[in-house]
Amino acid sequence: MVLAFAASAFxxxxxxxxxxxxxxxMSRETRAMQDDDTANPxxxxxLEGGALWTRKTGAAGRACADCHGDARATMKGVAxxxxxxxxxxxxxVSLEQRISFCRTDRQGAxxxxxxxxxxxxxxxxxxxxxxGLPIEIAIDQRTQPFLDAGRTTYHRRQGQLNLACSQCHxxxxxxxxxxxxxxxxxxxxxxxxxxxxxxxGSLQRRLRNCLVGIRAEPYEYGAPxxxxxxxxxxxxARGMLFEAPAVRP
Amino acid sequence: xxxxxxxxxxxxxxxxxxxxxxxxxxxxxxxxxxxQLGALIPRDIIRRFACTYNGTEVFRAELHPAISxxxxxxxxxxxxxxxxxxxxxxxDNGFSVTQSAAILVE
Numbered sequence: 001m002v003l004a005f006a007a008s009a010f011x012x013x014x015x016x017x018x019x020x021x022x023x024x025x026m027s028r029e030t031r032a033m034q035d036d037d038t039a040n041p042x043x044x045x046x047l048e049g050g051a052l053w054t055r056k057t058g059a060a061g062r063a064c065a066d067c068h069g070d071a072r073a074t075m076k077g078v079a080x081x082x083x084x085x086x087x088x089x090x091x092x093v094s095l096e097q098r099i100s101f102c103r104t105d106r107q108g109a110x111x112x113x114x115x116x117x118x119x120x121x122x123x124x125x126x127x128x129x130x131x132g133l134p135i136e137i138a139i140d141q142r143t144q145p146f147l148d149a150g151r152t153t154y155h156r157r158q159g160q161l162n163l164a165c166s167q168c169h170x171x172x173x174x175x176x177x178x179x180x181x182x183x184x185x186x187x188x189x190x191x192x193x194x195x196x197x198x199x200x201g202s203l204q205r206r207l208r209n210c211l212v213g214i215r216a217e218p219y220e221y222g223a224p225x226x227x228x229x230x231x232x233x234x235x236x237a238r239g240m241l242f243e244a245p246a247v248r249p
Numbered sequence: 250x251x252x253x254x255x256x257x258x259x260x261x262x263x264x265x266x267x268x269x270x271x272x273x274x275x276x277x278x279x280x281x282x283x284x285q286l287g288a289l290i291p292r293d294i295i296r297r298f299a300c301t302y303n304g305t306e307v308f309r310a311e312l313h314p315a316i317s318x319x320x321x322x323x324x325x326x327x328x329x330x331x332x333x334x335x336x337x338x339x340x341d342n343g344f345s346v347t348q349s350a351a352i353l354v355e
Contacts, residue, residue: 038256041319044274047254198276198318 014170014184019240022183022248025174030195034247042124042193042245045117045200049125052118058109064122067106071129079127080135080242083231085142092146094227096123096202114221120200123191127244135188135242137235150232153225159216180249186237187230189246200245203230255336257350261328269300269308270323273338273346279314295340298322303332312340328354 023031033039053064053071068074082095089101096114099122104111112119139147154165168177169185176182190203197205204226208218219225256270273295280292292314300308307326335349 038254038270039272039321041272041274041321043254044272044319048274195317 013236014173016239019186019237020184021186021188021240021243023189023243023246025181025183026247026249030247030249034189034243040193040245040247042191042200042247045121045124045191045193046128046245048117049121049123049128052122053125058103058107060106060108062107064102071125075126075129077130077133077136079123079130079244080133081137083146083227083234084138085140085146092143092224092227092231094202094204094222094230095126096204097222097227099123099126115202115205120191120202123202124200124245127191127242130242131244133242134239135234135237137231137238139235143231146228146231147235149225150228150230150235153229154232154236159211159214161214161216163214165210185233186240187233188237188240189243189248191244192246192248194248196249203233252346253336253338253348255348255350257334257352258328259351260353260355263328263330263354265328266325267328267352268323268325269334270321271298271300271336272319272321274319275338275340275344277312277314277316277318277320281314293341293344295320295338295344297337297339299337300324300326301335301337302326303330328352330354 023034026034033041037043050071053068056063056066064071079095082098083092084098085091086093086098086101093101096119100112100119103109112122137143157164157167165185168182173182173184187203190206191200193200194206204221207226207229208221211218253271253273255272258267261267275295276293277295278290278293280290280294282290284290294314294316295312298308298310298312298320299306308324310322312320331352331354333349333351335347338344338346
């Protein structure tokens with residue numbers, strides 16, 4: 001019943017058969033870079049994340065591994081199910097927020113700044129463990145309001161250019177904007193290495209770039225609006241295979 | 250940053266041409282960019298990469314600001330004997346990374 005409600009309201013959503021990951025819109029060379037773990041620069045962050053995973057830190061002197069063991073087993077599927085509702089905090093959290101919370105709450109270490117090298121490395125390492133798995137976002141009465149809020153943001157015109165996300169990514173995907181092909185905006189590979197950034201970044205970084213692009217005030221990192229939008233985008237991409245850490249132009 | 254990703258075949262036949270891939274984490278700051286306030290961000294790049302095979306240099310490259318971040322260098326060499334391949338990157342501000350990989354040549 002709840003799931004039916006979640007699916008009904010907006011008919012311009014891309015039909016499942018037409019859903020394509022951003023990697024489908026890339027050049028052959030960029031796709032080859034993503035598919036080769038020895039050439040994918042995102043793997044440098046995954047490597048560092050792997051090292052951080054076993055490093056004891058904080059007042060509690062704990063490593064991630066001390067509670068979570070081998071990430072290859074315990075973190076399988078985790079990134080493909082985020083953002084999710086954290087009962088302990090009573091709110092919706094992104095993967096980065098959950099890692100940061102573990103850092104302060106369980107390890108007693110200072111929080112990791114958004115987009116910091118360490119937080120991205122841990123997120124990349126966790127996300128790597130979900131590669132090849134389908135995105136699964138569970139919507140229940142706790143998360144339905146956040147999904148609705150994210151969907152509303154996605155369809156709301158914003159900024160000086162007065163554009164809504166849906167106008168490009170639902171109505172005009174596949175066409176070109178300023179010489180670049182417009183993808184469908186499925187976050188199948190985050191955190192990812194963007195050639196334009198010459199570095200790895202989170203989905204929130206990309207969303208902020210988009211908002212600046214339409215001359216809207218970008219929400220701060222970690223803002224509920226961004227996490228809700230992440231939730232909606234991941235839900236909209238449900239069933240698609242996770243490909244983190246991806247490479248994008 | 251963790252450092253470098255090296256891909257060397259574990260074993261090869263004597264005389265076989267092998268492909269070696271290297272990827273190193275480095276921002277490769279060109280020295281041409283400016284901050285929001287207009288101050289020049291100083292150059293900080295890797296300048297040299299060299300690979301030695303049991304002590305003999307088999308590949309060398311000089312890098313310049315045009316090389317993008319996290320340089321990916323792929324080259325080939327002939328598998329002559331079993332031993333160690335050593336990879337050495339040096340650059341500005343005392344940047345120096347060395348990694349090695351073993352190869353079994355039969």
